[in-house]
Amino acid sequence: MSLTRYSEAALAILCVVGLLVSAGTAAAFTVSAEGVPEESAVGSEVSVTYTVDDPFTDTSNQWTLTGHTDLQNVSWTVTVLRAGSQVSQETYGSQNFSQGLDINNNGDQVRVELVGTTPEIENYTYQPREQYTVATLTRVSGNNENEFRNDTAHHYTQESREARAAIESAQAAIEAAGGNEEAEGLVDNAVSAYESENFQNAVDLAEQAENVAEQAQQSQQTTRTLLLVGGGLVVLLLLAGGGYYLLQQQGDDYDAL
Incomplete structure (x- = not known):
């Protein structure tokens, strides 16, 4: 193929590319x-x-x-x-x-x-x-x-925003506690108060719900801690009892000799 034909082919390709670019943009x-x-x-x-x-x-x-x-x-x-x-x-x-x-x-x-x-x-x-x-x-x-x-x-409004924030905070506390029936009931009441435009009551109820949820979570944590401590004591007693038994067995073997 001659140089002229190469030039013509290249020009044709450039034209096609140009058309495609124009269509795309x-x-x-x-x-x-x-x-x-x-x-x-x-x-x-x-x-x-x-x-x-x-x-x-x-x-x-x-x-x-x-x-x-x-x-x-x-x-x-x-x-x-x-x-x-x-x-x-x-x-x-x-x-x-x-x-x-x-x-x-x-x-x-x-x-x-x-x-x-x-x-x-x-x-x-x-x-x-x-x-x-x-x-x-x-x-x-x-x-x-x-x-x-x-x-x-x-x-x-400023009042509705504060009430909504209080309810959202209470809901987060309930979720962190893994749920709490009493707190959930208080939040439901807070939402009803919010929709009735009784925003201060909504804030008060939401704060009560958050306190109940936090107390429930603390109680759960205390219970878990006591269970862990109790479990540890049981293990220690078992180890101590096992050790005492082994010592007794060794003492009986010595007397027999």
Whole structure:
């Protein structure tokens, strides 16, 4: 094969590799988030930023972006960018917003900034933990709706957090003790008090349960120690008795001589 043919073959291979690489790195509709909390205190501020890249890939050329949040005192800022430069920006002040997007006059990235305060807790539940919707984002095209982001977080008050911590501590003590019926009953009562929003009573009951569990564990440890000591004494007595018996046998053998 001539050098020219080698060059042509190499060029063809490079083209194929290039196509494969291009296919592997093709743009795709993606969304990322920053600042989504796992939990937040009632009344505290939450600030989240969502970034949608390539918003018109694998979807229609016209669609509507909608958002919802349970946060209070809400501000949504929706910024459309093209190649990093701002194309447009809209601000919405309610828990829900809706904005149309069009491939002909919108960019290649949409940034959604959400700021609000953590809502009140309507219903206290120990398990599962109380949750609120940080944000949902949906792509609406005709009659088709695709919810592509849904973030939730646990919310709490100082009182509910202290009560939950006390109950969790009591549960850990019960587990360490290998279970205790009395302590478990107290924890059940503490959970009921928690869900009735009687947080101080929940703390008191949980602390009682923890004390009962710890006392039970100490009692078990004391019993085990006494059993070990008693077992050791039995072994010593057996050894002493065996030694005395051997000495007696040796003495009888000597007298017989």
